[in-house]
Amino acid sequence: MRLLLGTLFALVVAAAVGLGATYFALTRGAAFGPLTIRSWTAWPKTGTVDADPYAQASIARSGRLPTALGDGVAFTALNDDKGRVLDGRCAVVLSGVTPAARFWTLTLYNFDGELVANSLNRYGFTSQEIVRHADGSFEIVVAPRANPGNWLPTGGVERYQLLLRLYDTAVGVSTKAGREVPMPAVTVRSCP
Amino acid sequence: MMRWLLLALGGALLGGIVHLATIIILPRTATQDAYSRLARIAPVNTVTPLPAPTPNAAIMPFMDPAFAAAVCRYDLSQGPLKLSLPVSLAYTSVSFYTRTDVAYYAINDRAAGKRVIELDLMTVEQHNQMPENEEITAADRLIVESPTLTGLIAMRALAPEPGLMPMAQSSLAAAKCVRADDNN
Numbered sequence: 001m002r003l004l005l006g007t008l009f010a011l012v013v014a015a016a017v018g019l020g021a022t023y024f025a026l027t028r029g030a031a032f033g034p035l036t037i038r039s040w041t042a043w044p045k046t047g048t049v050d051a052d053p054y055a056q057a058s059i060a061r062s063g064r065l066p067t068a069l070g071d072g073v074a075f076t077a078l079n080d081d082k083g084r085v086l087d088g089r090c091a092v093v094l095s096g097v098t099p100a101a102r103f104w105t106l107t108l109y110n111f112d113g114e115l116v117a118n119s120l121n122r123y124g125f126t127s128q129e130i131v132r133h134a135d136g137s138f139e140i141v142v143a144p145r146a147n148p149g150n151w152l153p154t155g156g157v158e159r160y161q162l163l164l165r166l167y168d169t170a171v172g173v174s175t176k177a178g179r180e181v182p183m184p185a186v187t188v189r190s191c192p
Numbered sequence: 193m194m195r196w197l198l199l200a201l202g203g204a205l206l207g208g209i210v211h212l213a214t215i216i217i218l219p220r221t222a223t224q225d226a227y228s229r230l231a232r233i234a235p236v237n238t239v240t241p242l243p244a245p246t247p248n249a250a251i252m253p254f255m256d257p258a259f260a261a262a263v264c265r266y267d268l269s270q271g272p273l274k275l276s277l278p279v280s281l282a283y284t285s286v287s288f289y290t291r292t293d294v295a296y297y298a299i300n301d302r303a304a305g306k307r308v309i310e311l312d313l314m315t316v317e318q319h320n321q322m323p324e325n326e327e328i329t330a331a332d333r334l335i336v337e338s339p340t341l342t343g344l345i346a347m348r349a350l351a352p353e354p355g356l357m358p359m360a361q362s363s364l365a366a367a368k369c370v371r372a373d374d375n376n
Contacts, residue, residue, distance in 0.1 A: 006199050013203025018210025025215065049296045049339070057215045059293050060222035063229055064254040065346055068287035070298030102302070103283050103350055105258045113253025115245055123247075123257045128282075128352035165256060167283055167350070168300050 022057075031055035035175055037183040039083075040075040040164060044173045047073070064113060072101070072167035080186045086161065088116075088154035090191040091143035094162075096184040097136060101169035103127050106140065108152055108160050116160060118153035125150060141189070162186075219292040226252050226293045227265070227344060234265040237273060239347070239367045244357070256348075260360035264345040264369035268338060272314035272372040275345060279307055280363035283350040286311065290340040297336050304334070311336050312372065313345070345369060 024030075031054045033045045046055040047069040059066055067074045079085055086092060098104050107124035110116055115123045125140065130150045132138045141147040144156040154160060164183070175181055222228070229251055234240040241262045245255040255261065266273055277286060279301035286309055287298040299309065311334045314322075319337055347367055349360035 006195065009196070010199045010203035010206065013200050014206035014210055017204050017207025018214065021207070021211040022214045022218075025211075026218075047295045047298075049294060051294050053212075053215050056292060056294060057218040060219040060225040062253055063222075063224045063226055064252050065226045065287075065289060065293060065344070066295055068285075068289075068295035068298035070303070071285045071287050071295075071300060071348075103352070105256055105350075107256060107258070109254060114250060115247045115257060117247035126258045126350065126352050163254065167285070168302060 025054055026058050026061050031058060033173070035073075035171075035177065037075070037177045037181055039077045039079050039081050039186045040183045041077075042073050042075040042171075044069055044073050044171070044175070047071070048173070062113060067165060069172055072165050072169060073171050075164045075166070075183065077162045077164070077186055080188050082188075084188065085159060086142075086186075087188075087191065088157040088160050089144055091141060091145075091147070091189040093187050093189050094140040094142065094184040095137065095187070097138070097182050098127075098164065098184065099166060099169060099171050099181040101127075101166035101171070103167045105165050105167075106152070107163045107165070108142065108154065109163060110157055110160055116153075116155040116157050118155040120153055122153060125152060138184075140184075143189075226289070227291055227342075230263055230265055230344060234263050236265055236267045237369060237371060239264050239364075239369045241361065241364060258352075259348045259350055260357060260364050261349075262347045262364045262367060264347070264367075265342070266313065266338075266345060266369070267342045268313065268315050268318065269341050270371060272312055272318050273369060274372050275309075275311045275313060275367075275369050277309045277347055277367040278363050279304070279309060280349040280360050282352045282356070282360070284309065284363065285348050287346045287348075288313070288336060288338065289344040289346065290338070291342045292340075293344070296339055299334070310334065313338055314372075315341060 031043045032052045035042045047066050104127045130138050140150040142152045144154050285300040313336050316337050351357040351360040
């Protein structure tokens, strides 16, 4: 009886630890080799044959097709530069420049990877659409209410994520965070 | 007390094995992965345009709304495939995925260097069986080796402004994905 109880206990611990760790890894989107620049993170290796088992499991679970490295690199931002979670009720400003790329797109998604409904039906910007300063830098306001300039509506959702995808770029597996790869600053301008 | 601690430790070690096993098995058993989602709307070895993602409906999460997209779900068991895709004005790319959605190759319009991206897709065995002289005549065609018999080809054309979406869609509408021996 003691042996049976002991075995049962060990198996329950094993199931809890094992499945718990798997769930945690998949919901956090853990994978090896992240490239983090300011508040932006990309996993260039996820878009290659060398994608590690964690990346593969997370791709399969989410149901997305990863951006192939020969196509581009996708950077995700969940926080502002001070580490606060992006809130759709606040006005958040992206300012600066992007690494060299032929095109880039910026898209706003909720945490399930769905687009967020808004009155303009605007879900993002491409590098061709935005208004820039004379030196080539830009400012994009991500806010629930209309703003002059480049306004990306949040639809007032509580939490969202921003994806900045660089297409036809030299940024890749061997890229190190540094001056050659500038990413836009993410700052909260005002919060109700 | 000692006995239970040891059992908990053993359980935790076993849990590590359970964790690794589930992570490795998951891609092979997933029923909601991109390939399974696309299998519902995309017939084998033909180009299927994907509807643009909207907040209420999207065939896959994290689709880029600035792109027109089409897929060819391929099956190479009957022989190699030929893919041709005219490039659009802005940016056009073709990405190849295995059955488990791992990206193994991608090419864009500039890398292809022509007005039409033309590719031959085959397995490693089919490539090895190709007669050598044929390979020379086909030197200007790109040959892509698929690590799996089935998989996905994702074709995407950028609409730099929303008004240019019809142009991007029409360039994808001219894409062809056919069995190599049907074509000749």
